[in-house]
Amino acid sequence: xxxxxxxxxxxxxxxxxxxxxxxxxxxxxxxxxxxxxxxxxxxxxxxxxxxxxxxxxxxxxxxxxxxxxxxxxxxxxxxxxxxxxxxxxxxxxxxxxxxxxxxxxxxxxxxxxxxxxxxxxxxxxxxxxxxxxxxxxxxxxxxxxxxxxxxxxxxxxxxxxxxxxxxxxxxxxxxxxxxxxxxxxxxxxxxxxxxxxxxxxxxxxxxxxxxxxxxxxxxxxxxxxxxxxxxxxxxxxxxxxxxxxxxxxxxxxxxxxxxxxxxxxxxxxxx
Numbered sequence: 622x623x624x625x626x627x628x629x630x631x632x633x634x635x636x637x638x639x640x641x642x643x644x645x646x647x648x649x650x651x652x653x654x655x656x657x658x659x660x661x662x663x664x665x666x667x668x669x670x671x672x673x674x675x676x677x678x679x680x681x682x683x684x685x686x687x688x689x690x691x692x693x694x695x696x697x698x699x700x701x702x703x704x705x706x707x708x709x710x711x712x713x714x715x716x717x718x719x720x721x722x723x724x725x726x727x728x729x730x731x732x733x734x735x736x737x738x739x740x741x742x743x744x745x746x747x748x749x750x751x752x753x754x755x756x757x758x759x760x761x762x763x764x765x766x767x768x769x770x771x772x773x774x775x776x777x778x779x780x781x782x783x784x785x786x787x788x789x790x791x792x793x794x795x796x797x798x799x800x801x802x803x804x805x806x807x808x809x810x811x812x813x814x815x816x817x818x819x820x821x822x823x824x825x826x827x828x829x830x831x832x833x834x835x836x837x838x839x840x841x842x843x844x845x846x847x848x849x850x851x852x853x854x855x856x857x858x859x860x861x862x863x864x865x866x867x868x869x870x871x872x873x874x875x876x877x878x879x880x881x882x883x884x885x886x887x888x889x890x891x892x
Contacts, residue, residue, distance in 0.1 A: 643866055650859035657854045667856040671864075674857060677845055684825055684842040687756060691763035692820035696813055698764065699771025699820075704801075706772065707779040725769040734833030737762045741834065754836035762834035763824040770823065771816035778812035779805075 650668075654661025671677060702722050709715050725733060741758050745751055751758055782805070790800045806813070828843040835841065849855055 646859055647863045647866065650856065650863040652856055652859070655856060657856055657859060667860040668864075671857045671860045676840075677842070677857070677861065680840050680842040680845040683756065683839060687759050687763060687831075687839075687841065688821045688824040690760050691767055691824040692817045694760070694764040695767035695771045695820040696817050698768040699816060700775050700809075700813065702768065702772040703774075703776035703779055706776050722769050722772045725766040726773070730766075730827075730829040733766055734762070734830040737765065737830065738833040754834060754839075756835075756839040758834045758836070759831050759839055759841065762830050763820075763827060766830065767820035767823050770819050774816040774819065775809060775812045778809045782808055 649657055649660070651663050651665055652660055653664040653666070702718065705715065706719050706722065737758075738754075741751060741754060745753075786808075787800050787804050790804045791797065795803070826843065827841075828847055831841045831844060835844065846858060846861070849858055
């Protein structure tokens with residue numbers, strides 16, 4: 622009989638530490654009782670009540686829209702910043718931009734949210750825009766800090782590219798802009814996709830910055846969940862968390878399956 626090694630023991634301990642609370646949450650999402658800590662029998666009624674809660678459903682739709690728009694804008698801004706960080710010659714302007722781009726990665730979200738709130742207030746007093754805080758201001762705030770993550774991801778990919786391919790395209794008559802869209806963008810597309818999904822997840826999960834930048838007409842899902850938890854955990858929150866866990870697990874499984882299938886096809890083509 623083989624003895625379990627220390628690494629395997631720590632692996633199983635880590636997996637249990639991470640996933641046992643999720644399994645408990647999924648089980649209690651089918652709890653009949655209104656008290657989340659007291660088991661009252663099996664019942665899926667909280668899923669039905671969740672689908673009838675207009676506040677939660679509206680917050681889900683708002684969060685998904687903000688996350689989609691923020692991720693798309695963050696990819697555009699972050700890619701431009703990454704291109705400057707990797708392709709321009711070294712100067713004080715490039716160093717300043719690099720420091721400003723990476724600052725949101727280490728800065729506490731409270732400071733970022735407060736600074737954006739003060740910015741929106743001053744802009745409203747000076748220019749009259751934005752007239753009020755809402756979905757637009759949350760979109761701007763999320764695009765700002767998500768662009769930093771995209772810039773880091775894309776810049777690491779740009780540093781690995783073979784510049785001779787771009788130079789060959791320009792030697793054949795392509796302009797820099799055409800070379801960027803036809804040569805560079807396809808080569809960095811995995812980084813762009815990864816940056817988009819990372820930004821989408823960060824925006825969908827954000828609470829602190831959204832609390833500073835949002836108004837009464839733009840309540841995101843984390844804000845609704847946080848306010849609900851402060852008043853007492855509702856079983857509907859367990860049902861919502863279960864749906865989110867199952868959705869993320871399904872997407873992760875599909876990504877793994879597609880990646881493995883493409884890898885298998887690549888091996889078969891090489892043989």
